Amino acid sequence: MKKIIYTIILVVVISVSPGVAAQQNASVIAIVPFTNLTKDTDLEWLSEGIVETLTTKLAHVKTIQIVERQRLSAALDEISLGQMGVVDEAKAAKAGQMVGAETVVTGAFQQVGETFRLTARFVKVATGVISNTAMATGSYADLFSLEDKIADDILSSLGVAVSAAEQEKMYRKPTTSVDAYKNYSQGLNYVKQERYDDAKLMFDRALKEDPDFGQARNDLAFVQWARPSANSSLYLKRIDRPFDETYETMLSAVQRAGMEVRNAQKETGTMEVHESSWSLIKSPQDIQIEIKRLETISGVRIFSQPSKVPCLGIRQAYDWGQSKKTIEKLIAAFETELYRH
Template sequence: VGYMSPEQAQGQVREIDHRSDIFSFGCILYEAATGLRAFEGKDVLDSLHKIVYAPTPQIKDTNAAAPDELQRIVRRCLAKEPEKRYQSIKDVGIELEELRQELKGLPEFQQTVQPAAGGRAVSPEAQPKTEGAYPSAIRTAEIGASRPTSSAEYVVSGISRHKRAALAALLVVAGIAAASWYYFHSQNSKVTIHSIAVLPFTNVSKDADMEYLSDGISESLINSLSQLPGVKVIARSSAFAYKGKETDLKEVANALGVEAILTGRVTQRGENLSISVELVHASDKTQMWGEQYDRKMSDLLAIQREIAREIVEKLKVKVSGEEKGPAKHYTESNEAYQLYLKGRFYWNKRTPEALKKSIEYFNQAIEKDPGFALAYAGLADSYVVPANRLPPREAMPKAKAAAMRALELDETLAEAHVSLGRVLAAYDWEWTSAEREYKRAIELNPRYATAHQWYGGYFDAMGRHNEAIAERKLAQELEPLSLIMNFELGLGFYNARDYDQAIEQFQKTLELDQNFPPAHALLPAVYEQKGMYAEAIAGYKKSLTLKSEWAGPMAGLGHVYAVSGNKSEARRVLDELKRVSGQEYVPATSIALIYAGLGEKDQAFAWLDKGYEQRAFQLQGIKVEPRWDSLRSDPRFQDLMRRVGLPP
């Protein structure tokens, strides 16, 4: 993380090019000159924040002997804006070489003696000193002469005695590194790929029951490739925006900001499975690789892993022995894996009926393989999303148990940390623990948009609007075509009371999908805050025709009727909500909201207390939701916030 460029740290995929590498090189050069990281933070998020916002540190603050020219070179490498950096690594190498030549003639440089092979470094003083030395030199002196000194240790420890000579030696190494970097990239620029989108595979058989298979293979490949170091992989929600559409691959690549696109076709006939895949270089639409696999359904897992390995080879990705790459296997049961794919297929639909099916399939996958961590993570996700209509006291404990079991099996599963954080925030109201889970998820996978989305929700609940919007912007940049990420950014503007920005963002979301229910459910609330009551009422009525989440739009409609003076209509809506609440779960906060609009505070607080007993999801937002403003001055409201664990 400490070597990311600002555009990488913010997930700005389209902005990433060779100049991001120059920023990373500047970080390495700074560290070599000072022994410290340029943007060291107390944790991953703090480091990312410093990369984006903190000024470039001064080398002289740590190493007073550093020449001004070196500081200038490093500062230009570490410019926040790519256009202000060196435009090629070759230019960096040339300037480093010029600086080295300037220092080369100094007497100090000529007096420095290189360490003999296998021996310790020596100098004219012949006395080891630690005063004023770098920490690494002090540690070497403390250890003693029990082992030879490396060339790197020699350069660092020698800075205290021959600072300019050591810097010159550093510049030799840096110049060689820059030249090598330039050579590697110039030789491989035509084949090295840094970004890829996996478009949804086509279900050739047109059998709707097999749609889970084509979607599942695509999503699994996205997840596998996302484990690769240094490769940007477009998330599912953005890639699947092109599902079922005839698209020009070059236009798709430009829209998503990627260099390569993987497409595929899946055909199943009985137990026979045929998968054809093609990897295309988007700039010229040339095929980098293509293959057809004719196997049995029982070979599905093996086929997918083989495809992933082939893609890694064609992308020219270097994976070290310590990195998992795409080789991380969660199950060896082909049957469990197919059930998991079905579970994810229905989970992605995000309807109450589909979520019931997803829970069934995830449980069946777990029965086939009790050690299948991803299946537990999927089960947790199915219980934790708002589209699940189960009462929180029934759904959330199941979500928590599934997430914790997933983490027992694999602590490095970012998705499970995020789901657990969601339960801790929205149900347990253990805010400190929730933040810890979100931060751990981001540490494990900084490109996991949902982690940033829900971490933004945490900041929102705390009333920290700038941080909430920043996290949601990052989520939206990571998944630019995701409906929920775009919606959540609008929600952040609404809670921050930037209503014009909220309207603009919700309208952008509806441009992606004109029938997206959450945007239709909340846009009217923004209109209400601007006094646009007619537009708010029309908006809620439109939302109710979409037959998705019902209680929220009904509560909003009743509230706007009440505050606009139409109390008879408000009471009609109130009565309907009460009637339905006797038959199925309705958040008590929905009924409380209408009473708040009517000015009946005692009834509003009575229903808010019922919401507290329900552990209603909506209570986490009471600190910032504008429609509760009429109750804020009442001591009972402050007491409720205290019980929910929110700051005053």
């Protein structure tokens, strides 16, 4: 009997260890918006568009962990990096420290005549020193190939080996139309600004250019879901995670916030969360959560209403300030769970 027990334990250790080691050895990188060195404002969309493409490509590599764009944006806003033009190494390292990255990728793009150039610098967060650089030159029509080159150079700089399956996914093009890609990137920028009508227009244009552009169709579905409830939600976000992961993360966030899930319906993506604190001047809060299931992303909407007062069976006067504080507490817990490594 003892031999059997020891054998089982040994098998478990051997099975689990490689996965744990792979997770611990993952390279954590952050990619900041690329700087437009060209005076042509019509190219400004590439600042975010290039980041979106590189993030999507590198996310297919299991030994790399990409810092969430929403989390990185918050860090950049805090140190006002977005207003500085070219990002210096010290600021890049500071942003990297804030989000737990080991390497920060900064870059720029420039068009001179028919020549289009992408450049990138890789800053080691621990030292604030540029560890390597990359450059890809071609024409504007070669944009997708130039982005592939920069992605390859990032992997090479990190010393990351890529499997054939990962490589196939990396080089898979979501669209072959630069114009569709431009409209899609502009739509994503409008989503960040919560300008959903403008975002819908851009995604519609992207799909007109390329009806098979799956990412544009996915984000159009998010916008169509978000628009009707934009004014009644205290939290409405596009999440770069699939539905199942987002739903489980929200459940963990509720527990972290010290709240209670009273009614969760995963098939519909809804849950009701209760904060039980109550007094004559503070009503308990019932928080309503909707999580939208999309193909590769998800949407999260949070809103609230006052609970019935115990024993009396009536609702207190709605306390907007208290409701907002309760939801902010849940949001903080959700984003902590969402972005923790």
